[in-house]
Amino acid sequence: MVSFELNLSVNYLVNLKVQKYQTTIIYLLICVSVIGQNMTREQYIEQYRKDAIIQMHKHKIPASITMAQGILESSNGNSRLAVKGNNHFGIKCHNWDGKKIYEDDDKKNECFRKYENALASFEDHSLFLKKYNRYAFLFDFKITDYKAWAKGLKTAGYATNKKYADLLIKLIEENQLYELDKVKETQSILTEFSRNVYLHPNRIKYVISKEGETLLEIAKEFDMRLWQLYKYNDIEDEYELTKGEKIFIQPKKNKGKVEAHITKNGESIRSISQLYGIKLKKLKKRNKHLSGYEIKSGFEIKLR
The missing domain is CATH 1.10.530.10 (Lysozyme)
Structure with missing residues (x-):
């Protein structure tokens, strides 16, 4: 009986130590991941x-x-x-x-x-x-x-x-x-709100998301409904916002200011929609030959 209890105690301590090391490793991996994140263009x-x-x-x-x-x-x-x-x-x-x-x-x-x-x-x-x-x-x-x-x-x-x-x-x-x-000196940043509100070249107001911020918090800050941000940014349910994203607080336009965009690796039809401030459904309508979330590089995307 004593031997059985001793084995249980030893196993408990071993498992506890393993869990401790696992937690430490996970923490270090998270730190490395965060540090290793590069700034996008x-x-x-x-x-x-x-x-x-x-x-x-x-x-x-x-x-x-x-x-x-x-x-x-x-x-x-x-x-x-x-x-x-x-x-x-x-x-x-x-x-x-x-x-x-x-x-x-x-x-x-x-x-x-x-x-x-x-x-x-x-x-x-x-x-x-x-x-x-x-x-x-x-x-x-x-x-x-x-x-x-x-x-x-x-x-x-x-x-x-x-x-x-x-x-x-x-x-x-x-x-x-x-x-x-x-851009004139007074046009680069609009100051009617408590945070920087930028004006996209396609004449749409947007903000840049902060660390740990949610779409609901942005909606409340600008006295908007959450569905509006989802619609204006072509976002689906359960979307996880990350730091540094462009979030439009006005509807995007039907067309861009330039004729076309040549795709690069890692781009999606939505990321191009956000880049040029064009409604996703309008972009898809002009480019029916494209499908899927990611697009191969070298494709021409019609913007207007």
Whole structure:
């Protein structure tokens, strides 16, 4: 009897220890998963578009160019230079007196500028272009002529990649960044509510979801019905909201401002609907040849 009770006690302690280790492992996996999440291109644009517009009005550099360079140089804010050094534009030290970070580039262990925050990087990028004479001719171009700016940056030697101008132009056109160049200083963010309300290029108001926020909380904040958010965003029941999502608080439009979109891996018909602010049913009607949630890359989606 004593032996049986002893075995029970030993088994209980072993199971307790196993459960403890399992809990620890699960916790560590969750932490690694959270830390490992990369910022998407859309999230990067939403987070820094305001900074790009501010630089445009302050220094006369197209916001579309600033955003496209930031996306390209920082890999949507996920590069080591951006994460560890707040350097979003790959600007090297040159005669820099501030903090430094080292990274392999054209040569091993090259010196790059390190900033206190992303805004300082955006500001220094503008000052960098204004400081050096080789970029002076760029400011003769119209602020809406992003193609001339992109080609000019390549000609002036901003990057060694021969396709640098083409890459910038492609980013601007795929993500409608040219719309940022048309934004007046007071239009970028609407301030009638207690949180930032953005105006989509398709003239629809939207917000960016916060950590742990629910659709019901957003609905209450804007005195809306929950069904309205579901309808405006083409959301199905039991949808789990994640941080950084674009949530429209007005109905989307029947068509987009551009003719078509070429799909990329991982996109869905709904994500394209959200990207361009077009009603999902209208998008499906124009593109009856597409089916399923995910779409292969290289398809042309008609937007109008």
